[in-house]
Amino acid sequence: MGRHRKKPVLGRVCAVIRELGRRLIGR
Structure with missing residues (x-):
């Protein structure tokens, strides 16, 4: 990674x- x-x-x-992961988890 560099x-x-x-x-x-x-x-x-x-x-x-x-962001998608946080939205799915925040479901």
Whole structure:
């Protein structure tokens, strides 16, 4: 985890997955 400087999309995907997980858990 330190070679994704040319792929800022990964960060956005991670954030989306985390938000989805929190929403599912908060169900």
